[in-house]
Amino acid sequence: MPSLLGAASGFRSVEPAASPRSVTPGRQRWDVGLVVGRPRTAEILAAALRHIPGITEAQASPVTGGVLVRHDGRLCAADVGRVISRTVARLAREAAGTGRAATDRSVPAPQVDRGLVVRPVLAVGGGVAAGTALVKGSALTRQLVAVGGVAAATAVVLRKAWRGAAEAAGPEGEGHPLLEIVGPHRPRLYRAAALSVACQAAEMALGTFLGWTGLVLIKGEAAPLAGLGLTTASAQLLGLAGLVAAACAAVAGLSYASNLQWRRLGQDIEHDWRARTYRHVQHLELSRLEGERTSRVAGTLTHDVGQLGAFFAGPANDVLQLGTSLALLVPAFLLLAPQIAWIAFLPIPVIAWLSLRHQERAATDYAATGEDRARLGSQVINSLEAGATVKSFCTETYEAERVDRLSDTVQESSHRTDRSTLRHGETVRACTTASMAGTLLIGGRAVLDGTLRFEVFSPLIGLPQMLLMRMSRLGGIADQYQRTLASYDRVQRLRELPVETDSGEGTLDLPTVRGEIVLDEVTFAYPGRPATLDNLSLTIPAGQVTALVGATGSGKTTIAKLLMRFQDAESGRVLLDGRDVQDLRRHALRHAIGFVAQDPFLFDGSIADNIRYGSFGASDEAVVRAAAMAEAHTFITTLPNGYDTLIGERGAALSGGQRQRIALARAILKDSPVVILDEATSAVDNETEAAIQRTLHTFAAGRTMIVIAHRLSTVRNADRIFVLDKGGIVAEQGTHDELLAQHGLYASLWQLQSGELAA
Numbered sequence: 005m006p007s008l009l010g011a012a013s014g015f016r017s018v019e020p021a022a023s024p025r026s027v028t029p030g031r032q033r034w035d036v037g038l039v040v041g042r043p044r045t046a047e048i049l050a051a052a053l054r055h056i057p058g059i060t061e062a063q064a065s066p067v068t069g070g071v072l073v074r075h076d077g078r079l080c081a082a083d084v085g086r087v088i089s090r091t092v093a094r095l096a097r098e099a100a101g102t103g104r105a106a107t108d109r110s111v112p113a114p115q116v117d118r119g120l121v122v123r124p125v126l127a128v129g130g131g132v133a134a135g136t137a138l139v140k141g142s143a144l145t146r147q148l149v150a151v152g153g154v155a156a157a158t159a160v161v162l163r164k165a166w167r168g169a170a171e172a173a174g175p176e177g178e179g180h181p182l183l184e185i186v187g188p189h190r191p192r193l194y195r196a197a198a199l200s201v202a203c204q205a206a207e208m209a210l211g212t213f214l215g216w217t218g219l220v221l222i223k224g225e226a227a228p229l230a231g232l233g234l235t236t237a238s239a240q241l242l243g244l245a246g247l248v249a250a251a252c253a254a255v256a257g258l259s260y261a262s263n264l265q266w267r268r269l270g271q272d273i274e275h276d277w278r279a280r281t282y283r284h285v286q287h288l289e290l291s292r293l294e295g296e297r298t299s300r301v302a303g304t305l306t307h308d309v310g311q312l313g314a315f316f317a318g319p320a321n322d323v324l325q326l327g328t329s330l331a332l333l334v335p336a337f338l339l340l341a342p343q344i345a346w347i348a349f350l351p352i353p354v355i356a357w358l359s360l361r362h363q364e365r366a367a368t369d370y371a372a373t374g375e376d377r378a379r380l381g382s383q384v385i386n387s388l389e390a391g392a393t394v395k396s397f398c399t400e401t402y403e404a405e406r407v408d409r410l411s412d413t414v415q416e417s418s419h420r421t422d423r424s425t426l427r428h429g430e431t432v433r434a435c436t437t438a439s440m441a442g443t444l445l446i447g448g449r450a451v452l453d454g455t456l457r458f459e460v461f462s463p464l465i466g467l468p469q470m471l472l473m474r475m476s477r478l479g480g481i482a483d484q485y486q487r488t489l490a491s492y493d494r495v496q497r498l499r500e501l502p503v504e505t506d507s508g509e510g511t512l513d514l515p516t517v518r519g520e521i522v523l524d525e526v527t528f529a530y531p532g533r534p535a536t537l538d539n540l541s542l543t544i545p546a547g548q549v550t551a552l553v554g555a556t557g558s559g560k561t562t563i564a565k566l567l568m569r570f571q572d573a574e575s576g577r578v579l580l581d582g583r584d585v586q587d588l589r590r591h592a593l594r595h596a597i598g599f600v601a602q603d604p605f606l607f608d609g610s611i612a613d614n615i616r617y618g619s620f621g622a623s624d625e626a627v628v629r630a631a632a633m634a635e636a637h638t639f640i641t642t643l644p645n646g647y648d649t650l651i652g653e654r655g656a657a658l659s660g661g662q663r664q665r666i667a668l669a670r671a672i673l674k675d676s677p678v679v680i681l682d683e684a685t686s687a688v689d690n691e692t693e694a695a696i697q698r699t700l701h702t703f704a705a706g707r708t709m710i711v712i713a714h715r716l717s718t719v720r721n722a723d724r725i726f727v728l729d730k731g732g733i734v735a736e737q738g739t740h741d742e743l744l745a746q747h748g749l750y751a752s753l754w755q756l757q758s759g760e761l762a763a
């Protein structure tokens with residue numbers, strides 16, 4: 005284990021706070037305040053957790069303080085919790101400073117930062133020089149030293165902010181998170197930036213022309229215009245009218261063009277990230293996808309991705325305009341009125357420092373608010389989807405209270421964030437106002453003293469005000485920046501989930517697939533659960549109907565999942581026509597298998613669209629044929645719009661049996677050599693099921709069909725029946741008659757069910 009001292013240097017007091025955010029089988033999310041803003045600490049915590057046997061993956065985010073841990077069956081949820089708490093506590097203790105050196109070789113030893121030596125020397129040298137200049141120098145030198153001090157402070161603060169954000173992007177980051185967000189759209193970013201700079205310059209010019217106009221009215225002339233040959237006051241006013249009109253037009257045109265570019269950039273970024281992230285989500289391993297809350301994933305794809313674009317559509321433009329104002333104004337002031345430059349720009353480092361501090365403090369709040377919102381969204385969707393269950397149990401009030409409680413939590417965390425954001429905004433505003441007053445007073449005194457000419461001071465009064473007004477928006481910008489980083493972190497976490505990859509490149513020629521399936525000593529366990537299948541071996545012959553029946557939870561569906569590679573066996577092999585399914589491309593394998601799940605999913609659309617799903621080129625006739633085979637045609641034709649009937653979300657406008665028949669028709673239309681029907685007709689009546697079996701008899705010819713069912717009448721005609729018991733053990737096998745003759749589990753189940761039927 006590493007000594008954690010190096011990572012945590014710089015802590016004064018550290019609370020070992022670690023609280024669980026969500027715990028699901030095999031996966032936990034925790035909030036660890038200790039790592040917020042401390043990338044190296046986060047790195048070491050993750051490395052330490054990864055060392056623990058049973059923990060398969062650990063990530064810690066220095067932006068949000070979120071720690072994600074995945075573990076296998078060796079650790080139960082409580083063990084993982086204890087391990088995280090203990091590790092965080094140890095990290096905190098070592099952070100407090102034991103004086104021991106880092107010992108873990110897995111974590112790189114801290115590099116000696118040359119800057120740590122050079123920077124203090126420069127700072128002391130600069131300080132001595134500045135002090136001497138202030139004591140012994142002329143008035144002008146003193147002013148210049150003050151301006152230099154302001155500029156240096158600004159540079160230090162901004163540099164720290166930029167580096168802090170870049171470090172927060174993590175060691176794998178290509179650069180600053182904002183540049184990573186922009187990605188391939190940098191050309192548009194540069195175009196938008198150039199237009200903003202031009203627009204800002206035009207605005208400054210406009211401000212100057214207006215200042216000159218005031219000067220002409222008060223003093224009778226503006227010296228710079230006299231140099232252009234405009235000697236009389238009226239000629240100067242006329243010239244200024246033209247200049248102001250031209251500057252106004254330039255500002256309007258450039259502002260329109262730059263805003264358009266920024267907005268386009270925001271939309272491009274949003275579209276790009278959404279498309280890329282959604283594509284990634286579509287290719288996630290099914291087990292990973294099932295481990296994530298749907299509403300959380302949906303929230304990331306909508307709200308968080310939207311936030312990435314929104315930052316560039318608005319605040320990024322503001323930052324650039326601010327930068328341009330600074331770049332133009334600072335030299336102008338230094339050149340024309342160095343006496344008042346320091347007071348005009350004093351708020352800049354102060355505001356930048358305040359913004360930075362606000363950003364650090366708000367990071368955790370934003371992450372927490374985001375999580376609370378995700379939980380609320382998930383609960384709302386769950387409650388709405390469970391409408392019938394809620395009403396049947398009369399739990400409307402209970403559900404409303406659950407949402408109320410979560411909403412209260414969101415409200416509280418939002419209040420906290422809002423309070424600190426507003427406090428920050430108002431502090432910034434107070435600083436800018438104080439500076440404006442200071443510029444007027446000190447500049448005015450300099451004019452009265454005769455050390456500053458009124459003609460010079462007058463046009464300059466308005467310009468810093470423009471800048472400082474803009475600076476008052478820094479609070480909002482820092483707020484948006486923080487939200488954007490938090491959103492980016494959530495998007496990245498989603499994109500870090502592993503996608504399905506093909507370990508083998510094997511393809512299948514569908515017409516030649518016979519469909520023999522062999523499970524050879526297969527063992528499989530879901531994360532954090534005991535083994536579902538324990539050394540299971542069975543052979544499903546090609547071209548026959550094989551049934552899997554048995555106790556609920558005995559692993560029948562799991563066998564189907566292993567065959568389709570929704571999950572992979574821990575040991576043993578699953579073979580299709582003698583080839584290990586892991587050597588085949590997943591798409592090739594899945595094209596060869598038609599699957600009707602226990603709870604089939606129907607999309608919001610027409611019946612025809614749903615049957616055609618996955619076989620998009622199928623003709624109308626083929627759709628009708630498949631529906632007829634699934635005994636669905638008759639009920640479909642009785643609907644007012646027939647095959648064009650819209651069935652609502654998840655097929656809500658159909659009965660359970662009708663939904664199953666649509667799903668069956670979809671699998672029939674796929675026309676694959678292997679078909680798995682997992683309780684595919686459990687919701688249809690006996691008569692319809694008998695009819696389906698008659699038609700499926702023709703369909704099954706030459707295919708391998710696996711039928712999973714609890715209702716034994718569904719499987720009695722199967723060529724072979726496997727009776728599974730708990731732990732995925734084959735308790736009995738044979739035909740219906742053979743199994744009855746064995747007087748075992750199957751026979752007693754049959755007696756029970758046929759007795760029920762007869763009763």
Ligand SMILES: Nc1ncnc2c1ncn2[C@@H]1O[C@H](COP(=O)(O)OP(=O)(O)OP(=O)(O)O)[C@@H](O)[C@H]1O
Nearest residue numbers: 294530531533536555556557558559560561562563
């Ligand atoms: N995604 C999952 N994560 C964790 N455990 C799971 C998951 N899916 C299934 N299980 C567990 O695996 C075991 C086998 O489930 P499976 O669905 O294969 O059983 P089954 O025989 O098809 O049951 P049934 O007849 O009720 O449909 C059960 O104990 C179940 O709780």
